[in-house]
Amino acid sequence: MKLHEHQSKELFARYGIPTPKGKVAYDAETAREIAKQIGLPVVVKAQVLVGGRGKAGGVKLAKTADEVEEYAGVILGMQIKGLPVRKVLIDPAVSAQAEIYLGIVVDRAQGAPVMMASAAGGVEIEQVAQETPEKIKRETIDPVLGLQAYQARELGFGIGLDKKLVGEFAKIALALYRVFVDTDASLVEINPLFITTDGALIAADGKLVLDDSALDRHHDLEALRDADEENQAEREARTAGLSFVKLDGNIGCMVNGAGLAMATMDVIKFYGGEPANFLDIGGGAKADKVAAALRIILADPNVKAVLFNIFGGITRGDEVARGIVEALGQVKTNVPMVARIVGTNAEEGRRILADAHMQTAASLEEGAKLAVEIAKAN
Ligand code: GDP
Ligand code: MN
Numbered sequence: 130m131k132l133h134e135h136q137s138k139e140l141f142a143r144y145g146i147p148t149p150k151g152k153v154a155y156d157a158e159t160a161r162e163i164a165k166q167i168g169l170p171v172v173v174k175a176q177v178l179v180g181g182r183g184k185a186g187g188v189k190l191a192k193t194a195d196e197v198e199e200y201a202g203v204i205l206g207m208q209i210k211g212l213p214v215r216k217v218l219i220d221p222a223v224s225a226q227a228e229i230y231l232g233i234v235v236d237r238a239q240g241a242p243v244m245m246a247s248a249a250g251g252v253e254i255e256q257v258a259q260e261t262p263e264k265i266k267r268e269t270i271d272p273v274l275g276l277q278a279y280q281a282r283e284l285g286f287g288i289g290l291d292k293k294l295v296g297e298f299a300k301i302a303l304a305l306y307r308v309f310v311d312t313d314a315s316l317v318e319i320n321p322l323f324i325t326t327d328g329a330l331i332a333a334d335g336k337l338v339l340d341d342s343a344l345d346r347h348h349d350l351e352a353l354r355d356a357d358e359e360n361q362a363e364r365e366a367r368t369a370g371l372s373f374v375k376l377d378g379n380i381g382c383m384v385n386g387a388g389l390a391m392a393t394m395d396v397i398k399f400y401g402g403e404p405a406n407f408l409d410i411g412g413g414a415k416a417d418k419v420a421a422a423l424r425i426i427l428a429d430p431n432v433k434a435v436l437f438n439i440f441g442g443i444t445r446g447d448e449v450a451r452g453i454v455e456a457l458g459q460v461k462t463n464v465p466m467v468a469r470i471v472g473t474n475a476e477e478g479r480r481i482l483a484d485a486h487m488q489t490a491a492s493l494e495e496g497a498k499l500a501v502e503i504a505k506a507n
Contacts, residue, residue, distance in 0.1 A: 378403025
């Protein structure tokens with residue numbers, strides 16, 4: 130789950146990270162009022178859950194109240210990377226002399242969080258990472274010990290900060306690490322962390338991606354979810370209790386178990402196909418849940434075939450088969466489907482599906498090959 134810039138910065142501020150004190154508006158007139166309250170000049174900033182707003186024209190400096198209203202109107206009518214802008218943040222403008230990048234991600238290869246900093250922050254940070262990666266300094270964080278003050282200072286010196294600023298930079302870095310840990314984030318980012326013309330540091334942008342699997346222990350953060358920003362498939366999957374990730378291929382996958390779902394995708398790829406999604410329907414497979422999963426898969430116009438891969442364990446194969454048949458009654462479709470069921474009561478399950486005129490496969494190999502063939506032919 131991603132937080133908006135204004136939500137991230139409010140959280141950062143609670144941890145003592147300096148941020149501009151702005152306010153959110155849903156219309157241009159309110160934007161104007163806010164700007165008068167906080168004082169001009171201000172920056173008008175699109176609040177959408179994608180990066181690159183600046184380059185897309187979604188961040189504008191406004192010097193007068195009229196400009197605020199004009200820019201807010203324009204930005205509120207924009208789409209950025211396909212997402213409509215529904216609100217703008219009005220922040221007091223910062224007069225800056227430099228833009229620093231500071232972020233933490235989980236590095237899977239090292240099995241640890243890594244803090245990254247660069248003096249070449251701002252809107253071109255992706256380009257910096259590609260073309261001049263030596264300008265990005267890294268510190269691997271021991272997950273048991275946490276970020277150490279000396280590491281934060283080393284990063285500050287590493288990016289060439291003035292000695293006078295390194296202490297303040299380290300304080301911000303340590304606070305950002307506490308945010309990262311406390312919220313179970315998978316990514317936190319400040320870009321830019323401005324060096325103001327007065328020689329202070331302030332976080333002018335904020336990004337926070339939370340680990341969905343940890344949201345159960347962060348109800349306060351989950352309440353910040355912006356339902357407007359979720360796509361329909363994600364929302365339906367979440368409310369139905371399904372783990373769903375959309376992919377770019379054309380073979381829909383419906384599988385009970387995350388590991389089995391990954392294996393299914395691997396086998397599809399092995400036989401030259403491309404999965405359209407990852408979907409774990411979890412334990413139990415009542416018709417309603419299967420139907421919801423099927424609706425989500427079929428809502429994707431790319432899907433040319435669906436492969437069911439079911440392991441009958443505690444949930445018996447015949448129960449799942451009945452769920453599938455019932456779901457097919459609820460969701461009308463012409464997309465061909467292949468089912469492979471093994472485990473408890475698999476034979477009965479296969480018979481139920483065959484009676485419902487569904488193609489069944491005896492093995493995953495056979496099922497995957499069949500689905501790939503069908504998808505290619507369609
Ligand atoms: P992003 O493009 O989505 O990452 O949006 P940002 O919030 O990072 O804004 C993009 C750019 O706008 C920043 O890198 C700055 O160069 C500029 N910017 C944003 N706020 C201010 C501000 O208060 N003062 C100045 N001078 N520039 C700003
Ligand atoms: Mn930014």
